[in-house]
């Protein structure tokens with residue numbers, strides 16, 4: 082009894098405790114709501130502790146070491162608390178992420194949002210990497226809340242995401258994947274959505290995402306709070322109307338500032354002719370081995386080639402590369418590696434231009450001119466973030482200088498010219514030519530890089546800056562180590578005439594053009610060994626994969642890249658195929674001579690060559706075949722090749738010889754009498770079947786054994802390769818770091834030996850992680866820490882776990 086009485090008493094106590102607790106909770110919520118109502122929008126807020134915050138958010142911010150607000154946070158958060166629509170603009174690295182995440186947590190908290198209420202807030206990000214980063218920050222500051230939060234960026238099965246979606250209160254996502262779910266996930270309801278955030282809003286509202294975003298907006302309720310943030314904010318009336326903004330508050334903290342970029346950022350440009358850019362980049366890297374640098378290039382193929390080629394030259398610093406065609410897992414690994422690295426160079430496309438917060442980046446190099454000043458601002462914003470210093474250098478071809486500087490001036494970007502010290506400039510051209518000659522795969526990458534660069538210039542809208550006709554493309558190709566500029570044919574678009582001429586011009590510049598090459602050869606006075614090597618016509622013999630690139634009809638096609646060249650090349654090749662094609666006449670199978678002239682259009686060059694061809698066209702007759710036309714010496718030679726001609730001959734018959742040397746066909750009918758003499762036909766059939774069954778069984782056993790053996794070998798090889806790679810990686814990181822040559826730029830107020838200064842100015846490792854490492858929060862009790870600890874994302878598995886990261 083007694084125990085029962087005690088138990089009963091304790092239950093009553095518990096109930097009373099629970100009621101009291103609930104009451105206290107309700108009281109404090111009412112107080113919080115009142116405080117927000119009374120919030121003075123004009124009074125600046127300095128510390129997070131001065132804001133009316135719920136306990137879980139306050140704890141999350143403090144555990145993540147956020148104490149004082151940045152300008153944009155101080156000016157945007159209180160408006161957002163009151164439910165206003167916001168257009169937030171502030172320089173890169175000024176803390177815009179918290180300016181929308183804190184209001185999301187708080188507004189849902191004050192509305193007592195639970196799992197049953199469904200989706201309350203949606204954050205759209207233009208890239209996966211940025212979405213992951215936003216989600217990480219949300220996890221850190223939201224770890225004491227009971228909301229469920231998900232990351233929807235693709236890269237894993239739709240089904241898995243679908244199962245979880247229905248339970249999410251906050252979603253961070255990329256537009257494409259979000260729309261897929263809105264269209265395809267039956268249980269996914271957005272009727273209750275309270276808040277929509279567009280990070281990098283101008284990017285999300287631009288042409289590239291227009292249709293997707295409009296379709297997403299169609300699914301969302303019109304009555305909601307909408308917040309747009311960017312360093313280069315959109316104010317286009319059309320965009321705002323599309324978003325149904327209601328009297329938005331325009332919070333622009335740096336509008337009156339003298340520059341659109343952080344004041345702690347030193348910005349320079351150098352005029353470097355296109356063919357010297359790679360040399361300049363190499364010299365820069367060699368001079369800054371103790372720095373952390375992001376190098377921007379215009380396309381994934383450029384990134385790939387520059388990374389692969391410079392890696393082989395072993396600069397003495399870790400090189401990494403990142404572009405949109407890499408697999409998600411790989412991209413994640415690279416961002417993590419670069420974030421953690423102290424000294425490294427990351428070659429990247431604009432996929433990392435916006436929003437990414439790599440710690441302590443010293444330099445941003447723009448090897449290829451960005452498409453506009455806004456992209457420039459975002460790219461340079463990867464350094465000099467949150468009160469840190471940073472430097473940026475833009476490489477401009479002489480033809481780009483005037484036009485682009487005008488754009489920068491218009492956007493209030495202060496930039497100074499610097500010169501490259503010629504004695505510090507090192508050339509890699511010869512080494513690259515050598516490497517490309519020996520390694521056809523590298524040459525293939527180089528050709529793709531060349532084409533994609535030309536394409537990127539060609540498609541630019543700003544013709545005042547990007548003047549394709551003024552670029553020395555032949556020299557540029559040589560600087561990449563290529564034997565000649567790949568021939569490019571423009572096949573789509575609106576200015577057909579111009580492109581036709583361009584195609585003609587480029588065709589004439591091409592090293593692959595027979596007549597042109599001949600002419601050039603004559604003009605050249607001195608020919609080097611490499612000149613001769615690259616003039617060889619039979620380079621296909623060296624490079625097996627070239628034949629894979631060439632269809633039977635002799636045209637270049639989007640096709641499988643060499644296996645180890647990486648999967649992304651395949652996709653990219655497809656991409657190029659609709660816009661550009663590389664013309665090559667290569668294989669002996671060029672017997673259908675009409676093809677080439679058709680495919681090359683009716684440019685003057687073709688007209689010329691046709692006239693020339695007509696003079697000495699010959700015919701070759703093969704047994705039983707239509708006559709083949711020969712219109713050039715090369716084809717004549719090719720058609721004399723026995724091997725090539727085999728293709729046109731009929732199929733042979735296989736013969737076997739008996740002991741007397743008589744030839745027989747492989748399969749001959751047996752003489753009927755001999756067959757009968759061997760016994761009953763049925764018995765013979767059964768015996769034959771038994772024999773064959775046994776033979777098949779044996780063969781099967783042997784095959785299985787062979788397969789097992791092959792698998793074993795493959796596994797061992799893979800392991801050995803992984804071991805070797807791991808060792809190579811280590812030695813790459815260790816190799817040559819002691820060299821510290823001079824900075825090749827004459828930068829006002831800087832000198833080549835300032836690397837060590839920079840190192841000193843960089844906070845120690847512990848300081849650097851101060852905002853990002855919740856677990857270093859020693860004053861919290863251990864048990865709580867373990868309950869809400871936030872691990873960094875390292876693998877795709879981690880990412881999956883994140884999808885329900887905040888589930889209470």
Ligand SMILES: Nc1ncnc2c1ncn2[C@@H]1O[C@H](COP(=O)(O)OP(=O)(O)OP(=O)(O)O)[C@@H](O)[C@H]1O
Nearest residue numbers: 149150151173174175176177178312436438467852
């Ligand atoms: N209140 C704060 N106190 C200290 N550090 C902060 C604060 N707010 C943000 N930071 C830090 O500043 C850095 C930049 O923040 P964030 O990524 O939000 O910038 P951003 O304005 O979104 O930049 P971008 O325009 O490039 O996207 C981050 O490392 C973040 O942790």
